[in-house]
Amino acid sequence: MALRLNTKISLGFAIALSVLVATSLTAYAAIQQLSRYTRLVEHSYRVLQQTGDLRISIRDAQGGVRNYLLLADTTYLSSYHHNAALMQAEVRTLDSLVMDDVAQRVRTDSVRQLMAAQLRELALFRTFAPTPPAAQSLLLREQGPLRTLKALMLRMRLHEDALLRNRNRQQGLFQQLAPTTIVFSAVLAVIIVLWLFWKIANELRANDELRLELTRTNLGIAQRIRAMEHLTRQVVQGDYRVKIIDSGPQHDRLAALAFQLNQMTQALDTAFTALQNRNKELDQFAYVASHDLKAPLRGLSTLVRWIEEEQAAELSPQLRTYLEQMKGRLTRLDDLINGLLAYARASRIERHLQRVAVTELVHEVAELVVPPGFTLALAPDLPTFVADRLSLQQVFTNLLSNAAKYYAGPPGQGRIAVSARDLGAQFEFRVQDNGPGIAPEHHQKIFFLFQTLRDRNTAESTGIGLSIVKKLVEDQQGSIRVESAVGQGAAFCFTWPKGEPAA
Amino acid sequence: MRSVLLIEDDVFDTMTAQKSFAHFNVPHELHTAFNGEEALDMLLGRQGQPALDPLPEVILLDLNMPRMNGFEFLEALRAEPTLAHVPVFITTTSALDIDRAEATRLGVSGYILKPLDFASGDDLADSLSLLEQLLK
Numbered sequence: 001m002a003l004r005l006n007t008k009i010s011l012g013f014a015i016a017l018s019v020l021v022a023t024s025l026t027a028y029a030a031i032q033q034l035s036r037y038t039r040l041v042e043h044s045y046r047v048l049q050q051t052g053d054l055r056i057s058i059r060d061a062q063g064g065v066r067n068y069l070l071l072a073d074t075t076y077l078s079s080y081h082h083n084a085a086l087m088q089a090e091v092r093t094l095d096s097l098v099m100d101d102v103a104q105r106v107r108t109d110s111v112r113q114l115m116a117a118q119l120r121e122l123a124l125f126r127t128f129a130p131t132p133p134a135a136q137s138l139l140l141r142e143q144g145p146l147r148t149l150k151a152l153m154l155r156m157r158l159h160e161d162a163l164l165r166n167r168n169r170q171q172g173l174f175q176q177l178a179p180t181t182i183v184f185s186a187v188l189a190v191i192i193v194l195w196l197f198w199k200i201a202n203e204l205r206a207n208d209e210l211r212l213e214l215t216r217t218n219l220g221i222a223q224r225i226r227a228m229e230h231l232t233r234q235v236v237q238g239d240y241r242v243k244i245i246d247s248g249p250q251h252d253r254l255a256a257l258a259f260q261l262n263q264m265t266q267a268l269d270t271a272f273t274a275l276q277n278r279n280k281e282l283d284q285f286a287y288v289a290s291h292d293l294k295a296p297l298r299g300l301s302t303l304v305r306w307i308e309e310e311q312a313a314e315l316s317p318q319l320r321t322y323l324e325q326m327k328g329r330l331t332r333l334d335d336l337i338n339g340l341l342a343y344a345r346a347s348r349i350e351r352h353l354q355r356v357a358v359t360e361l362v363h364e365v366a367e368l369v370v371p372p373g374f375t376l377a378l379a380p381d382l383p384t385f386v387a388d389r390l391s392l393q394q395v396f397t398n399l400l401s402n403a404a405k406y407y408a409g410p411p412g413q414g415r416i417a418v419s420a421r422d423l424g425a426q427f428e429f430r431v432q433d434n435g436p437g438i439a440p441e442h443h444q445k446i447f448f449l450f451q452t453l454r455d456r457n458t459a460e461s462t463g464i465g466l467s468i469v470k471k472l473v474e475d476q477q478g479s480i481r482v483e484s485a486v487g488q489g490a491a492f493c494f495t496w497p498k499g500e501p502a503a
Numbered sequence: 504m505r506s507v508l509l510i511e512d513d514v515f516d517t518m519t520a521q522k523s524f525a526h527f528n529v530p531h532e533l534h535t536a537f538n539g540e541e542a543l544d545m546l547l548g549r550q551g552q553p554a555l556d557p558l559p560e561v562i563l564l565d566l567n568m569p570r571m572n573g574f575e576f577l578e579a580l581r582a583e584p585t586l587a588h589v590p591v592f593i594t595t596t597s598a599l600d601i602d603r604a605e606a607t608r609l610g611v612s613g614y615i616l617k618p619l620d621f622a623s624g625d626d627l628a629d630s631l632s633l634l635e636q637l638l639k
Contacts, residue, residue, distance in 0.1 A: 295596055298618065299515050306522070 005203050012196040016189050023185030030178035037171035043097065044164040047104070050094045051153050051160070054111070057086040058118060058149065065122050066138050072130035080126065084119055091115055107156050114149050118142070224254050231261055240269035286341050293337050301330050339464030346468045351388040353499045358382040361389070362396055362418050369401035373412045379419035383427055386499040391472045398465040399492050403433035426478065426498060432491040438484040446482065469494070506532040508559035510542045510576065511594070512568045519618045520563070534559060538568050539576030546586055561634065562591045563615070577609040592634055
């Protein structure tokens, strides 16, 4: 049935209840009928009893008078009187008893008339002198009426017997009906209740199974989601080849998601591979540039040198000046090519994370780019953390070499200070020098490619160093800024993220 | 007269080598050939010119030249019984361009990066010092 559980239960209980009520009503009705028929049976018995009593009374009354007449004993008259009174009472009673039965009433009327006649006769005979012939005469005289009465009584008895039999039968019927009905209804009610229990138990069991199924499904889903989390974690750590094998059999949203994730990692892998290829191409390009561009450049420089060395005597001052200019520009060209290569190489994304002790790193770098005579002041709390060593090294190299290069004060008093600040997810490093400083209006410009604040052709700088630093820092999702004013040195502050150790 | 044969097609590189020899007072005479063909002519005495005598102590060979490239020359050289023993150094602008396997098979003694500058230090220093020793 498509009814809801509550409706089923309510219906079941309603049925059980109505069965019980029907049972009660039926039983009640049965019992009522039973008592009615019992009363009727009793009634019939009483009628029969009355007719019996009446006959006896009549006989005794007759007997009384007869005996008096026979024996001339007045004591027998008391019996006559007594029974005469009884007769009348019994007839009245009989009358009232048979009021509902027409046939019997007719007979009772006859009986009453007969009885009345009898009483008159008996009263008459009582007045006679008590002699045996009188008694005899009484006897003879009363035979007829007695016979009639007897027949009447008999008919009444038969009639009443029939009634009695019928009523007995009915009574017996209801006597059986009542308990049967009760038992039947009880059984029905029990069956219904059992059926209800069975139904409810089934529903509860179905509920439990459903809950189990749900838990199982949830576990299944949790597992699949765990697989996806694993995949994303792998991807974050740089493994793009990982794939999900979705364990769910159904084609649901999670399966679709898993498919999409796989496609995503595929796309990432493809993109990453493309990037790697691009890097390889870049390396080739860089290599080609460094050799094929620089070869003729070297030739030019060498030729100029040869001119200067071998043809020195024939060089006019003007020619010398021209040659100087040429050398300057050739040098600049060489530096530019070198700078470009360095910048190009700096845009490679490959990161090799490892534990880096910054103090150690800075010392290494300083050894290469900071000339002796410079004071290197390192803060004592420079951290050791997981980072891309090569990139960080390049940054410090460029910054420190800049600081050394641009120092313009008295020799031996150059000072570079390196300190660090922990910002939670990253560190902020500060490289402070006591060089000439940078005017605020130039603070943005200095990070641009090829930007230099001095005469291009005399400076050793190509203007690429800081743009490389900016690129490296920003590739790490960091930022760089300069704090400086003319005559107050310069402090370069950049942030560097704390890496997670490679899985 | 001790000599060295330089096989080189770029005038500039030839001049560099000449000036280098002069600068470092290398006692050898520097013969130059423009290409492998010419070199063989000089070594074997073909095309109406006499063979170099004595044979050069070292041959400096530029790998990428027109007409007969370096490896072809090497093969021809090793095929000549009289020339097979002469040590050959390859000069090149790029260390990565060398087919090392082929060169080793043909018995090359070393590689030298151009420009031929004995003062330069690079990762072919072994070859250079070897050459220097030969040329002492």
